[in-house]
Amino acid sequence: MAEEINTQTSAEVRAVAKYVHMAPRKLRLCTRAIAGRNAIEARNLLHFSNKRAAETVERVLVSAMSNAVHNNNADVEKLVVYRAYVDGGPVGKGWLPRSRGRASQLHKRTSHITIIVKEKEVK
Secondary structure (H helix, E strand, O other), X not given: OHHHHHHHOOOOEEEEEEEEOOOHHHHHHHHHHHOOOEHHHHHHHHXXXXXXXXXXXXXXXXXXXXXXXXXXXXXXXXXXXXXXXXXXXOOEEEEEEOHHHOEEEEEEOOEEEEEEEEEOOOO
């Protein structure tokens, strides 16, 4: 029985945040910085980052780490950010008044953040 649990720990575990009110372009700066890193190192990197997007990405990363620990009995020390990516969500549109009675269209962008962690394989 214990062997079955250990074989499942190398599985990929994901966490997703949908409809985040932030542009994908800004969030991708943070997700590209953490992809491939140790999960604890990535969390520290995001925690001390000056980017506003880092706070949201850190929340998703912590959720993925918690999912791995509680659902798959993974070891936090061995977790690695396997993939981290941001997809664009629906775009809200509005109008911004400009000079001479004109208007410009506003794009209020949303994002879907996905972070996948898995245990580092021992060779």
